[in-house]
Amino acid sequence: MSVVEQYARAHIVSDADIAEDEAIPVVLRYDPDADPRSVRVGLPGTDEWTFSRALLEQGLRAPAGSGEVRVWPCGRVQAVLEFHSAHGVSVVQFEQKALLRFLRRTYMAAAPVRS
Numbered sequence: 001m002s003v004v005e006q007y008a009r010a011h012i013v014s015d016a017d018i019a020e021d022e023a024i025p026v027v028l029r030y031d032p033d034a035d036p037r038s039v040r041v042g043l044p045g046t047d048e049w050t051f052s053r054a055l056l057e058q059g060l061r062a063p064a065g066s067g068e069v070r071v072w073p074c075g076r077v078q079a080v081l082e083f084h085s086a087h088g089v090s091v092v093q094f095e096q097k098a099l100l101r102f103l104r105r106t107y108m109a110a111a112p113v114r115s
Contacts, residue, residue, distance in 0.1 A: 004030040004105045008098040013080065013091040026092070028099075030106040039106065041081065043090060049083050057103055060096055 009023035027042035030053070039056055042048040051069040058064040059071020060079055070082040079099055083090045 002109050003033075004028075004102070004109045006098075006102045006105065008094060008102070011093045013093050024092075026094075028102045030102075030109060032106075032110045036110055039102075041083075041092075043083075043092065046090070053103070053106060056099065060099060060103075 006028045008026045008028055010026045011023055024044055026044075027040075027048075029040040029042065029048070030038075031040075035050075037053055038050050039053045040048045040050045049069060052066060055064055055066050055069060056071055059081075060073055063070070063072035065071070065082075068084040070080075070084075072080055073096065074080045074093060077096055079094050079096045081092050081094065083092070
């Protein structure tokens with residue numbers, strides 16, 4: 001099975017003075033050989049966050065959370081991922097279509113090969 005790596009643009013949700021159109025690069029990864037049930041999200045300047053692929057899928061339909069990660073839809077076209085750590089909270093807003101495209105690719109990568 002092959003690793004899925006997808007680059008996306010996201011917005012940090014913050015009270016800080018950040019330009020509204022300023023997007024950050026994010027890396028979405030899925031390695032079915034390492035852990036077929038998990039996805040990873042890499043934010044600039046931080047470690048990767050690893051969490052359940054099912055959590056990401058559930059959170060695109062309704063608020064969902066597990067441990068240090070929360071996911072919820074935000075309007076009709078956005079989704080929010082919230083990451084908690086000892087250093088604080090990172091809240092990142094994505095276009096849902098980027099996350100849905102990534103999920104589709106992960107399911108295709110994990111599909112059993114038929115002979």
